Amino acid sequence: MLKVDNVTKKYGEIVAVNGLSFTVNDGEIFGLLGLNGAGKTTTFRMILGLIDDYTGDITIDGEHINYKISDKIGFLTEERSLLLKMTVLEQIIYYGVLKSIPVSDIEKRLDYWLDRFGISEYKNRKIKELSKGNQQKVQFISAIINEPKLLILDEPFSGLDPINVELFKSVIMDLKKKGTSIIFSSHRMEHVELFCENLVVLVKGKSVLQGKLSKIKKDYKKKNLLVRGDINKDEIMKCDGVEKIDKVNDEYIISISDESYVNSLFKKISKYDNILKFSVEDPSLNEIFISIVGDSYE
């Protein structure tokens, strides 16, 4: 279990992370979200032990970060952190040995993962000769070769086609089942929604939204009404609480500022002819994110 407790990191006068606290339990996927420069990378660096001059506490299973603990962490960086002149085998041995794994174990595990990712034939190929997607697979293998207790995934689907995204998703879910704690960071909110039970949204180093995703959505006052039928868009737009109306295919998505307007709008819409659908939906994480982060910046 990873516990980040009231952590603050300053660079001179700039506060990069401000009183951040969260916990990632075993077998949990936790979302760490924020715009560029929000403090995500600094948080990762503190968890990895790359930065040690911060206040607060970071522990894994109750132990402060040290080089013994960091052997149990896997890190998939947003950029390619591969040494391109090495072969796949050399690269994985390189990172594996740094995680204190015997070379014989690394080779066995590598064979398994190369097979799982369908790139066994590239074992002795130089990384620079691989496609972007295959490089990402090698990078992912390098992050999990130590069978980490805590896995940090920063934009894991970068450069992948839809089929490989599915492959990665299944591997991530398997790791979760095996009890790996995973911190997931992505700008693709649909991926976060898919994986994360809990999350924190950082703005300028400070947590502006935190908790269980389902609760965040439920508690979020703004809702979407999905309506199929012949409505007068201009009339509805004039109703209290309606913020905007979009039409997607044959459905109207009516964004309302508060759940309390649902009843009055239902009464209004039910008077129109040919209403085939009326449902109240939680907003997407993307909408919540844009709304929260946008408000905070304002």
Add this chain to the structure above:
Amino acid sequence: MNSKLWFLAKMSLNKKIKTKWFLIANLIFLIIIVGLVNIDSIIKAFGGDFDEATEIIVIDNANVYDRFNFNYENNSKFLSDYDNVNISLYDKEYDDGVKEVEDDDKVLIVIDRDNDNYLTAKVVSNEEISTITNSLINTSLNNVRSEIVLEEYNITDEMFNNINTPVNVENVILDKNNFEHGMMVSSVMQILTLPTFMLIMFLVQMIGAEVNEEKTTKSMEIIISNVSPKTHFMSKVISSNAFVIIQGLLLILFVVLGIGVRYFISGGNLLGEETGEVMTLVNSLSLDGIEKTLGVMIPILLVITILTFVAYSLLAGILASMTTNLEDFQQLQTPIVIISLIGYYLSTMAGMFKGSIFIRIASYIPFISSMLSPTLYVLGEITIFDLIGSVLLLIGTIYILIKYGLRIYKVGILNYSGNGLWKKMFMAMRGK
């Protein structure tokens, strides 16, 4: 952590050595070095007019041919390596002689009597004749004229010999470390110092390229999350030094191979035709009794060289950590190259400025001492204690580089921005 240190060092070294480019570079070094050691044989193998004698024909209208020939032989006996001529009397007409000059590239000398000057001569050649041959012809003709003049005034052979006998001048050199000796030593040390300079450049480039590769690919974050910056830093120092030592040993091996090839080609005479010059050089180097101190000097020089490599690798590592790409590092590398060059040039100039206090003080300066102090020691300008002093200063420099440089390295390797770089580094150095 120690096992990770050696693992990192081994990986770095393998990355440098187990490449086809290392092999290709060393094959080129091998060819160049063996070629240089045998350059005289190579030049001769391609052929040329090295041994062809210049034919001089003489139309003697003054009846002085024997005297001229005798004087020429006398004058040229010390220059036989540079002047290869055959002189013969020519009994045909001037025009025939000129034709032979044109057709056979001979040199024609026409000697005539002259009432005012006793002798006049005309030298006809196709192209300009060598300076030495021309001087010998002029000197010999002047000698013949002197003889004729002396005879005309009834000066006997004994008197003539007495006049011509040179004054016996004895050269007593109290200071054995004369200028020529200094120049000769400087030349030798220049050749010996060059590989050190080259190896320093290899070392600096290796560290710079590696640190920057790891930084730009962000693999540095993975590495540093598993080993301390100190371990990483030391692994770079160890691997780069191991690399230059291996490369240095290979260069020595190539020289030995070159000498072996020379031995084989020359049938056992390693010095070839330059025996005299080389022996002069060896004797010159032995004047100071260097051979007696080799047992002490070589270990100290090895220590000072290895310590210099370590100091350069530390400096290069610190500078590389501050840069964010190889182009930036190459700019920062320039001062290191200049520092090394200063050492190299001062080493070559030491023979010309014997007794220079500036050069002597410079021989203590870390980073250049390994190139300068051996030359000064061989010249007799500094003692073994000065060498030990240089070693101690180097050790002190290495200590400072490790103590303060590590702080910079720790901050630098994870820094990707050039903004406020020097401030960050200064703060890091102060431990803030």
